[in-house]
Amino acid sequence: MLKVFYCVLSRDITLALRRRTDVLTTLFFFIIVVSLFPLGVGSEREQLRMLGPGVVWVAALLASMLALERLFAADYDDGTLEQLLLTGQPLALLVLGKVVAHWLLTGLPLVLIAPLVAMQYHLSSTAIWVMMAALAIGTPVLSLIGAIGAALTLGLRGGGILLSLLILPLYVPVLVYGAGAVSVSAIEIADTQPYFYLLTAFLMGSSLLAPLAAAAALRISLE
């Protein structure tokens, strides 16, 4: 069973590394969005420090959402998705493999680049660590829930816009507690504990339920 999971995972990663540009576009989109805000909002230090967590999280939301469209689209176009549905393996497991690969390629780079970006917002070092931890727990949830939307809007014209319309309301809890954790850490580090409990709960819940929902959505889309 696990061998199949790794097979899908390694396939997607080798595929993505053969087209390196796709990976970088998401990363640069994230960096651009984050660096746009100070130009718009003004670069006064105290304001930026207060604004930082929210802006970084919204940018992470948008970046991971834009990258979602490619999750199933390539396989849908060349027929491999049909074959995935017809393998002798539970579809939810294959979907989980694809989502983990997608997260490693788009979510993880966001987490690693976060410190660099957080400096633009003069965040303290503890805030940077808390942000990295929150992003590390939060971005997989974004990929998991987003996979359901990607499966639902498969093959639709204008699917990208529709995907954001469907999925962004579902991202609200991760955004609220992700950004909340970082802004609370500036006041009192111990207070961030309940935030991480909630984020981890979202991660566990969505990693269990989201693949099942995405698999059902794929079966519906490929009918």
Added chain:
Amino acid sequence: MTINWFKFASPAAFYPIAGRLIPWFGRVALALVLIGLFWGFFLTADQLGGSNPQKEYYRIIYVHVPAAWMSMWLYLVLAGWSAIGLVFNTRLSFMMAKAVAPTGAIFTFLALWTGALWGRPSWGTYWDWDPRLTSELLLFFLYIGYIALHSAIDDTRRADRAAALLAIVGLVMVPVIFLSINCPDPNQCAALHQRSDPGSIHLSILIPMLTMTLGLWSYSFAAVFARLRTIILTREADHAWVSDVIAKEATA
């Protein structure tokens, strides 16, 4: 005696039944709304004292709260019919879900509009991210998502089932979304219980408000059934029974 529910599940069987119910629900709705308005405007005090003093603008409660309740109730109905449709694969359940969505979206918009108009005099701004109004806003996005996804897919079969799955995922997420909005800071989560839950409202205001709610509830039955009949006709156009229904009704 087991009632064969599936007998009613066929669109052809349900079409005439819905047709007979619509005028009945419409009249009941009109009566209830008129009674509620008359009671609310003429038989109650002009101003509210007590813990949360309000002037005449409190009367917006007669529309705001029923609309908000109806918006949440109709989303449950939407998700319920979607689940039944996915499990039993009955086409009528998907049609019912599609018929409920626009009415639900209208009630959500009304709840937001009346909430903002009530907020201006009592809080001083139209919008102050009050947890209840924000939850209504997100419920509105869920409705719009359902309608947008359904209309974006051409094949009706896939559209029904995809939108149904979205409604169910939305339903599972609603408590989590409402939690994260009502209680953004888990350390001190006082905001969870509503500031003025229905219990504390004065009886003479509660009664008209409940009558209005029942009125809007019966109105939504009529509206949903009317839209459902149109959907049934469009989708079953190539069935035999539709042609004689058309012949009868087009001339009438």
Added chain:
Amino acid sequence: MVSRCSHPQPNLLMLDVSDLACRRGERLLFSDLSFQVPAETLVHVRGRNGSGKTTLLRALCGLLRADAGSIRWRGEPIRDLAEDYNRDLLYFGHLNGIKADLTGLENLRIASTLDQDPTDADAIVAALSRIGLEGFEDLPTRMLSQGQKKRVALARLILSKAPLWILDEPFTALDVDAVDLLQQLIAEQVARGGSVILTTHQEVPLTSGAIQRLTLGEASDPVSSENTESSC
């Protein structure tokens, strides 16, 4: 090649379809369609464009949920079997189902591991050379021609041990000797006791086993079967 002389008596009933009905959007494509597919049988599905051939094949392999009727594989409804049925099935749709950025070798290795009978590299190389692609094994398939891409997909037929093949227009975009090879592969599959359901516009000669013709879109009885001219 010794043509084994076996009477295709329906001893081992593989696929049993009873009063199947499918709809595309709001249009009813076919209804009350019943037929059986015993072992060693080729079912040749025919019909005009739009008569529901592809829909029927997708319903048979479980991708599409039929509106009415039941499909049983060895007596069990395919919806309950789910993954087990998929293991016994090989579906070949209009799309090749291979990744353009991966080489032929990688595509086939991944396909076989997913079907849970991982074959070693040289079996794959042998299959690719038999299909006429030696020397092209480790080239990304996007560099191959349309016909060669289809051959890479066809190589899966050689490697597959699935008893049931469902092929949708397998002969399109194939040149003459690829067509012969495919016909040979199908004949071998039927000869070793498997069943094949396919849609095509040309004849598929068999060495043994029975051919069933299933024509969609005609009001008359859609199923007619005849045995091959083999000596038995």
Added chain:
Amino acid sequence: MMEFFSQGGYAGYVWGAFGMTFGLLLIEVLQLRSSRKTTLTRISRLLRLRAPRQAGAGPSMQRGTSGPTT
């Protein structure tokens, strides 16, 4: 009667809320009525165009219209 309409100076808010509510519901009723009428006419035209269909398992295909439809 006048003070009823002024609602203690908050007429704008009260009637803004009530007006939007019942205005929107009225619009929905009218929209439902008109969409029903257009659907009825569209389908009756469709049925008149389509020749009487052959019964049988075949899909509902047009067999060509039988002469000009009056």
